[in-house]
Amino acid sequence: MSVIAWLSTKLEDGRITCDACNQHCKLSEGEYGICGIRKVEEGELRLLTYALAAAINVDPIEKKPMFHFLPGSKVFSFGTVGCNFSCKFCQNANISQYPKEHHHEVIGQSLSPVRAVELALEYGCKSIAYTYNEPVVFFEYTYDTAKLAHEAGLKNVYVTSGYETHKAIDTIAPYLDGMNIDIKGYSQSFYKDICGASLRPVLDTIEYAHKKGIWIETTTLLIPGINDSDEEIRSIAQFQAALDPNMPWHVSAFHPMYKMLNIPPTPFSTLQRAYQIGKDVGLNYVYVGNIDDKAHETTYCPRCGEIAIDRRGHIGQYVTNHLIDKNSCPYCGTPIEGVWS
Numbered sequence: 001m002s003v004i005a006w007l008s009t010k011l012e013d014g015r016i017t018c019d020a021c022n023q024h025c026k027l028s029e030g031e032y033g034i035c036g037i038r039k040v041e042e043g044e045l046r047l048l049t050y051a052l053a054a055a056i057n058v059d060p061i062e063k064k065p066m067f068h069f070l071p072g073s074k075v076f077s078f079g080t081v082g083c084n085f086s087c088k089f090c091q092n093a094n095i096s097q098y099p100k101e102h103h104h105e106v107i108g109q110s111l112s113p114v115r116a117v118e119l120a121l122e123y124g125c126k127s128i129a130y131t132y133n134e135p136v137v138f139f140e141y142t143y144d145t146a147k148l149a150h151e152a153g154l155k156n157v158y159v160t161s162g163y164e165t166h167k168a169i170d171t172i173a174p175y176l177d178g179m180n181i182d183i184k185g186y187s188q189s190f191y192k193d194i195c196g197a198s199l200r201p202v203l204d205t206i207e208y209a210h211k212k213g214i215w216i217e218t219t220t221l222l223i224p225g226i227n228d229s230d231e232e233i234r235s236i237a238q239f240q241a242a243l244d245p246n247m248p249w250h251v252s253a254f255h256p257m258y259k260m261l262n263i264p265p266t267p268f269s270t271l272q273r274a275y276q277i278g279k280d281v282g283l284n285y286v287y288v289g290n291i292d293d294k295a296h297e298t299t300y301c302p303r304c305g306e307i308a309i310d311r312r313g314h315i316g317q318y319v320t321n322h323l324i325d326k327n328s329c330p331y332c333g334t335p336i337e338g339v340w341s
């Protein structure tokens with residue numbers, strides 16, 4: 001189903017600017033945006049994947065990954081085809097790049113915002129995640145769903161590459177409770193050559209959404225020989241520590257995917273090194289992901305070092321939340337930041 005993509009501006013020359021993401025596509029009649037799912041038709045920018053979900057799952061919230069957000073709860077998760085990035089290591093390229101690789105075809109199953117909220121409630125979820133592909137490219141669909149979700153007492157999470165415009169964030173902020181934002185690397189060449197994007201707008205989104213009071217966690221997929229030098233890892237950690245040392249950082253293992261099948265998986269030692277760098281520069285919560293390392297998936301109190309949230313079982317199944325008074329270390333009472341209820 002297609003709807004008018006109202007996050008857009010009509011220009012005097014007849015073109016339309018899409019205001020959803022920082023690719024800032026300026027489109028003439030019949031043209032598609034970089035994401036492949038927003039197109040000008042009959043003088044209007046239209047979103048082609050409204051209520052058309054290409055992937056739907058009920059997941060543990062820890063899988064997003066969100067570790068300081070309703071721990072141990074289930075999250076109703078969906079996404080569409082299309083993406084504003086073209087990461088050569090994409091783990092969901094079969095949907096994210098689908099329109100670009102299939103002559104602009106869009107596919108999916110019908111899932112209206114109302115039905116998404118109904119299913120989330122039926123499955124006992126506490127939140128809805130807009131994920132698998134970049135949520136801002138199907139912005140109007142996420143907005144309508146998130147609004148209904150809030151009315152039903154559910155929270156909302158974007159799992160995103162962080163390319164939202166300020167306008168997009170301002171618009172969705174009243175309904176958006178959490179974001180996991182990728183910091184895919186810390187060089188412009190990495191973003192340009194590997195992802196088809198730029199670094200600065202991503203950092204800006206993190207700063208802006210954080211200032212708006214949205215709970216943010218970040219993820220960095222460490223790719224051997226590409227973005228895993230001490231210098232690059234430290235730069236990411238320092239950026240984040242300067243912004244907020246209590247913002248969780250997930251360092252995650254790469255597995256050969258899509259156009260990077262010739263690169264080996266991330267060694268365990270690289271993740272341990274990144275974990276240590278993150279802690280050394282002052283981040284209170286660093287987590288290791290995509291690899292079996294339960295000790296580094298656990299939340300430790302930054303003051304006394306005791307376990308505050310235990311995730312040593314299979315992900316999402318054995319989360320034990322020890323926090324007292326909803327947000328504090330059970331041993332020394334230090335507040336642990338997050339969205340706990």
Ligand code: SF4
Nearest residue numbers: 018021024025033035
């Ligand atoms: S959401 Fe799509 S159409 Fe809009 S600016 Fe981004 S890439 Fe372009």
